[in-house]
Amino acid sequence: MNTSKNPIRVRFAPSPTGYLHVGGARTALYNYLFAKANGGTFYLRVEDTDRKRFNEDALRDLFRDLRWLGLDWDEGAEQGGELGPYYQSERLNIYAEEVKRLLEDDKAYHCFCSEERLAEVRAAQEKSGQAVTGYDRHCRNISLSEAQQRLENGEKSVVRLKVPLDGTTVFHDQIRGEIVYQNTVLDDLVILKRDKFPTYHLASVVDDYYMQTSHVMRGDEWISSTPKHVLLYDALGWEAPIFCHLPVILAAGGGKLSKRHGAASVGDFRDLGYLPETLVNFLALLGWNPGDEREVMSKEELIECFSIDRISPTSAAFDEKKLLWMNGQHIRLSDDSLLLEKLKEDLPEIVPEESLEGVSNAKLLHIVQVLKSRINFLNDLAPMAAYFFVAPQEYDEKAAKRAFREGSLEVSELIINALEELDSFETEVVEGAFKKVCETHNRKLGQLVHPIRVAVSGTGVGPGLFELLSLVGQKEVIARIKKAQPLMQ
Ligand code: GLU
Numbered sequence: 001m002n003t004s005k006n007p008i009r010v011r012f013a014p015s016p017t018g019y020l021h022v023g024g025a026r027t028a029l030y031n032y033l034f035a036k037a038n039g040g041t042f043y044l045r046v047e048d049t050d051r052k053r054f055n056e057d058a059l060r061d062l063f064r065d066l067r068w069l070g071l072d073w074d075e076g077a078e079q080g081g082e083l084g085p086y087y088q089s090e091r092l093n094i095y096a097e098e099v100k101r102l103l104e105d106d107k108a109y110h111c112f113c114s115e116e117r118l119a120e121v122r123a124a125q126e127k128s129g130q131a132v133t134g135y136d137r138h139c140r141n142i143s144l145s146e147a148q149q150r151l152e153n154g155e156k157s158v159v160r161l162k163v164p165l166d167g168t169t170v171f172h173d174q175i176r177g178e179i180v181y182q183n184t185v186l187d188d189l190v191i192l193k194r195d196k197f198p199t200y201h202l203a204s205v206v207d208d209y210y211m212q213t214s215h216v217m218r219g220d221e222w223i224s225s226t227p228k229h230v231l232l233y234d235a236l237g238w239e240a241p242i243f244c245h246l247p248v249i250l251a252a253g254g255g256k257l258s259k260r261h262g263a264a265s266v267g268d269f270r271d272l273g274y275l276p277e278t279l280v281n282f283l284a285l286l287g288w289n290p291g292d293e294r295e296v297m298s299k300e301e302l303i304e305c306f307s308i309d310r311i312s313p314t315s316a317a318f319d320e321k322k323l324l325w326m327n328g329q330h331i332r333l334s335d336d337s338l339l340l341e342k343l344k345e346d347l348p349e350i351v352p353e354e355s356l357e358g359v360s361n362a363k364l365l366h367i368v369q370v371l372k373s374r375i376n377f378l379n380d381l382a383p384m385a386a387y388f389f390v391a392p393q394e395y396d397e398k399a400a401k402r403a404f405r406e407g408s409l410e411v412s413e414l415i416i417n418a419l420e421e422l423d424s425f426e427t428e429v430v431e432g433a434f435k436k437v438c439e440t441h442n443r444k445l446g447q448l449v450h451p452i453r454v455a456v457s458g459t460g461v462g463p464g465l466f467e468l469l470s471l472v473g474q475k476e477v478i479a480r481i482k483k484a485q486p487l488m489q
Contacts, residue, residue, distance in 0.1 A: 011208070020066070029284060044078075070276055109141075111158050113135075140162065165183065218245065274327050279323075281302070288310055332372060391483065454484070456472055
C-alpha cells in the first residue's frame, strides 16, 4: 500500500566498506520488492563520503552480489538516471549549497572546537555521573560573520545543526508506529566535517530529498539517526519521506548475526552453494510473511504479495536448517537444464575422462532427473552422480555390513543369472527380473535390493534401484555385483 502521496521511489544506500551482509541484502530486497510490487523505482546510491573506510573491492563485490541475487536497480550507480550523480562523493557541491543555506538561515553554525576540547567535555560529562549529552554547544552563538572572519584567518571548523533546546521530535515509523525523542538527548550534530565532506546524516537527507525518495526503508540500527534527519528536513524546509525500520536479524543462538556465526555475507552463502532464489526467498521471510502458509516462493510471487503492513517489528531469527531445506526446495523447482549444465561442468573433475566418452545428453538428463529430488546443494550433484560412470572404489561401511549379510551371496548369484538373460535393460524390465527371482525362489524384494544397491553404488541410499541399474547398464551392473561378491556371505 502506498501511503505516500508521491510516486514510490525507494533506495538501497550502502557504504562500500565491507562485504554485503545478509542484513544489508534483506534491506535491498525489501526495497526492491516494495518498488516492484507498486510499480515504483528502486535505485542504488553509493554512500562513499567516509573516504578512510571506502573500499573499491567492496563496491565491486556489492554490485556483483546484488546482481547475483537478481536485485537489479532501475537507477543508480553503474546504471545512471536523471537524479544522479548517485555517488555521494560526486555531490559535494550540492551538500555545500544546502549547508550555506542553513548557515544563512541561522539553522546551523560553525564550530571551532578542537578534538581535544571535545574529548575533555565528554570526559567531564562521564565523570559527573550524569547522562552523556554530547557536545556542549560552546560555539552555538558565534555569528556567521565572526565565523567567516575566523575561517579567513585560517581556523578550521565543522558545521553543526542547531537542534531545538527543548521540546520533542516525533516521527511516524510505518512499522513501529509513533516514535518520540526528547530534543534534550540530541546534541547539535555535525553536518559538514572539517574535510568539507558531509556527514552521513546530511548527505542522506539531502539525497533522499533530491532523489525524490518516498520511503526510507532501512535496518533498525538507524532508528536513532532518524530524529536527527527529521530535524534536518525541518531546518531545510522539506517534507520528510515515510520511514520504515526493519527488524534486526538474530543468529539462531541469539545475538546479532555476524561473521563469527560462520557464514553471514551473501558471498559466503553463494560459496557454500546456495541458489540466489533460495536466499531471496529466505531473506524475504526474515521479518515478513505473505499472510498465508506459503514458505517456498519465487521472486515473482514475493513481488505479487509484498507489503510493508506485514513486516514485523520484532526481531527475526536466522535459521540455517531452514535455509538448507529451502535450498533443496528451490533445486526441485529449478530448470533441469541448469542442473544439467552444472553436472557437465563438475563431472570431469570427479570421474576419469574415459568414463564420460560417448555418454549422451539424454543419459545425463535422466541422471539429473533422478537425483534432483535428493540434493540440497548443486555441488552435491556430480559426487552423487559419480557411480553412474565409475564403479565404487569402496563401500559404505555400515551399509555394507547390513547388506552383505548371510544369504546375500546366493541372492547375488540368482540376480546375476536373471540379469544376464535380459535383452533389454529398461527400468521396468529390470524390475520384472527382480520380481521374478522373488517369486521363483521365494525371497522378499528387500533381501535382493539391499546387497545389489550397495554392490553397484557403494552406498545404502539413493534413487530407485531399478532406475539406477538401468542407467548404469547391464554389463557394468553384473561386473560390479561380481566384484562385491567376495565381501558377501
Ligand atoms: N549508508 C548507510 C548504510 O551503510 C545507509 C543507511 C540508510 O539507509 O540511511 O547502511
